[in-house]
Structures are given as structure tokens and as C-alpha cells.
Amino acid sequence: MKKVIIVILVAFIMIQFFPIDTTNPPPTPGMDFLKIKNAPEKIARTLRTSCYDCHSNETKYPWYSKISPVSWWVKNHINEGRKHLNFSTFAVYEPKRQLHKLEECIEMVEKKEMPLESYYLGHQSAKLSDEQRTDLIQYFKKVKEDTERGIMFNK
Template identity: 75%
Template sequence: MKKVLVVILVAFIILQFFPIDKTNPAPTPGMDFLTIKKTPPETAEMIRTSCYDCHSNETAYPWYSNFAPASWFLKNHINEGRKHLNFSTFATYEPKRQLHKLEECIEMVGKKEMPLESYFVGHQDAKLTDEQRKLLIDYFKREKAETERKMSF
């Protein structure tokens, strides 16, 4: 039993020599969703708090991101989140893709699939009340309608 614990400890120590890259891409304010959509401050704060760590280039890495293998899981999760939706580069999306992403926001927030439950472990402030969810869904619906209106020209 003692040998097993020593092996696990040594393996854990060795894993720490393989840190993740925590460098965020350079900010591009002119392409950011909150900027281009002129999001109201209260709504913008909710989106920042509940979405931006995984779905933007403004990730604030928590303390546990310093320890492998948790850091690897976290980095993979962030990369996947940015791949599916990156609010920091929203302006680069074609209007049709913007519509699709807004539809996904409405669906994911409505079904309580986002933010992920696992995110709340270190981010209690990211939990959304039913009232906040409704506010976000209504906001995303308005932005979707506005995008559709602009596309019809």
C-alpha cells in the first residue's frame, strides 16, 4: 500500500512539469459581442460572469489551473468552449452563423445546460436565477431578431 501511494505521489509531481498555456489571445474590442451589440451593463455583467471564462478570449484561470491533470481538463474545456462560441470574435461570424449561435444561446440557457453545473464549483456567482435566465433569453431573442432584420436588407 505504501509503494502505491509513493508511485501516485511521484506521478502527480511529474505531471506538474507539463503545465498548460494560460495565454489568452489578444483582445479585439471591436469584434466582441458585448461591444458590437451594445449590451446593457446589467446583461453584459451576467454574460461576462457566467459565460466569458469558457466562451471568450478573456479567461480568468482559477487557482486549480496550476495543477495537472485538472489543468488539462480545464484547458480542453476552454478550447472546446471557444471553438463552439467565442464572444470575443463574434463580429467575425457571418450573419447566418451569428443567428445560429444566438439560437444556441437561447436553447442552452433555457434548458439550463449553460453554464455547466461543474463550473459552479469555483464560480458560485455564475449561477443564474430563473429571472436572470429569462432576462438573458429575452436579450438573445431580441439580438436574434435584430440580426434577422439586418439580413433581410
């Protein structure tokens, strides 16, 4: 039993030599959702607190993201989040794709699927109140309508 514990401890120490990359891509203010959609401060604050760590290039890595293997799990969540929706590069999406992303945002917030429950473990401030959910949903719907009008106007 003692040998097993030693092997596990040595393995744990060894994996610490393989840290995740915690650098963020450079900011692109002209492509960021909050800027191009002129988000009100209240909405911007909510999105930055509850969404931007996983869905932007502005991730703030918590202390536990420096400890393997937890760091690998955190980095995977961030990579997946950015792959599905990256607010930092929202302007590069074609208008129809923006509409689809906005529909997904509405759906995920309505169904309380975002933010993930696991995210709350280290980020209690990210938990959305009913009022914040309502505000986000209404805002996303307004942006979606504006985007639809823009698509129709440009036809």
C-alpha cells in the first residue's frame, strides 16, 4: 500500500511539469461582441462575469488551473467553449452564423444550461439570477432582431 501511495505521489509531481498554456490570443476590440453590438454596461458586466472566461479570448485562469490534472480539464472546457462561441471574434462570423449563435445563446440561457454548473464551483459570482437571465435573453433577442433586419436590408 505504501508503494502505491509513493507511485501516485511521484506521478502527481511529474505531471506538474506539463502545464497548460494560459496565454490568451491578443485582443481584437473591433471584433468583440460587446463592442460591435454596443452592449449596455449591465449586460457587458454580466457577460464578462458569467461567460467570457470560456467564451472569449479574455480568460482569467484561476489558481487551480495551475495544478495538473485539473488544469487539463479547465483548458479543455475553455477550448470547447471558444470553439462553440467566441465573443472576442464574433464579428468574423457571417451574419447567418451570428444569428445561429444568438439563437443558441437564448436557448442555453433559457434552459439554464449556461453557465455550466461545474463552473459555479470556482466562480460563485457567475451564477445568474432570474433577473440577469431575463435581461440576457431580452438583449440577445434584440440583437438577433437587429441582425435579421441588417441581413434583410443588405439583400
